[in-house]
Amino acid sequence: MDQRIQRHSYKGVTSQSFTGEAFSLDLSLWTVRIGNHVFDHCHMMLLVHSTQLHTIKSRGKNPEVEDLFIYGHHLRIGKGDEVLIGESMISTHLRRFDMQILAMLTMLIDHIGYIFFPEDIAWRYVGRIAFPIYCYGLVQGHIHTSSRPKYLFxxxxxxxxxxxxxxxxxxxxxxxxxxxxxxxxxVLVILDKLPTLWLGIPVVIGAIALMDYFPIDYNAYGLLLVLIFRYTKSYWLVGAHLALNVFYMFYNFWTVQMLSIIPTLLIALTPALWGYLERHRVPRWVWWSFYPAHLLILGIFKGLIYNDWLSIEWRSLLNL
Structure with a gap:
């Protein structure tokens, strides 16, 4: 299958031919990925011609909706969708929602084990998969969202x-x-507004101090992992995450946290395998409500089983 990609940008027009390779278009980032080749910053228009795909046309620099025409059939695609094109398959999915099911399931398993089976560490092993996915998702949301204030809200x-x-x-x-x-x-929003990342060092140090002073879940580890997903790629991403885990293994004795490297390995080094896991998505309201809803349900069961009802330690929350 002969496929020609024409890339239009503010700096001019370039084109290149590829034969017999499946490729994907990330419409929200204007990035064409073919194997290990990445073409980005395609602001104006992308036209792809193949035996399966006729045209993709944009409606402005960052359109909310794209038009995809396949053999004369019109398909509406939301902002952030990817079009995966192979010799016999065309499918779409939202990048930010790729790993939702895996993240929610492993988090649920982790919390069930923490509450009801605290002596069985196997539940916690499974649960280590969830947090890196949420950090990765946060970074994707930061990059793709049309309104960062609304996203923060x-x-x-x-x-x-x-x-x-x-x-x-x-x-x-x-x-x-x-x-x-x-x-x-x-912190990501602040860093993006600075002329150089070096000026963000005091911001990061201040945020680390704040998150380690108050009893916030994952403390500064969470921030550092988010920064790793934001500013490192490929082998550097894996190496930085591994170094962070090793540090916290000695600093906080988080031995079990070493397993959190698994989703990072898949994201960074095996995109094809990770893409296989990116087949389903859930409605947005499910994604946003799952965390508080599952905690409420587990808390009710905890109270019924152990007669251990709500008792908030306010002084501890404020580190008093």
Whole structure:
């Protein structure tokens, strides 16, 4: 199958031919990926011609909706979708929602084990898969969102809603992990506004101190992992995450956290395998409500089984 990609950008027009390779178009980033080759910053228009795909046309620099025409049939694709094109398959999916099911399932397993089977470490091993996926998803959301203030506001609302269920089910004297993600997202926004990342060092140090002072879930580890996903790629991503885990293995004795490198390995080094796992997505309301909802349900079962009902340790929350 002969495929020609014409790339239009503000700097001119380039084109290149490829034969017999499946490729993907990330419409929200204007990036064409063919094997290990990446072509990005295609701002104006992408036209792809093949035996299966006729045209993709844009409606502005960052359109909310793209038009995909396949053999004369019109398919509407939302912002952030990817078109995966092979010799016999065309499918679309939202990059930010790629790993939702895996993240939610492993987090649920982790919390069930923490609450009801604290002596069985196997539950916690499985649960280590979840947090890196959420960090990766946060970075993707930061990059792709059309409104960062609204994105931060949604995180704040979820963090507030989840706080009582979190105290109820997991830790009566701590702040839930959405606050960790929220603070990390705020740091990303600040860093993006600075002329150079070096000026962001005091910001990162201050955020680390804040997150280690208060009992926030994952503490500064969460922020550092988010920064790793934001600013490193490929082997550097894996190496940085591994170094972070090794440091915390000695600093906080988080031996079990070493297994969190697994999803990072898949994301960075085996995109084809990871793409196989990226087949399903859930409605947005399910994604945003799952964290507080599952904590509330687990907390109720915990209270019924152990007669251990809500008792928030306010002084601990403020580190008093």
């Amino acid at each position: 949604r995180l704040l609302i979820i963090a507030i809603i989840a706080q009582i269920p979190y105290n109820f089910a997991i830790n009566p004297g701590g702040w839930n992990v959405v606050f960790t993600l929220l603070l990390s997202a705020i």
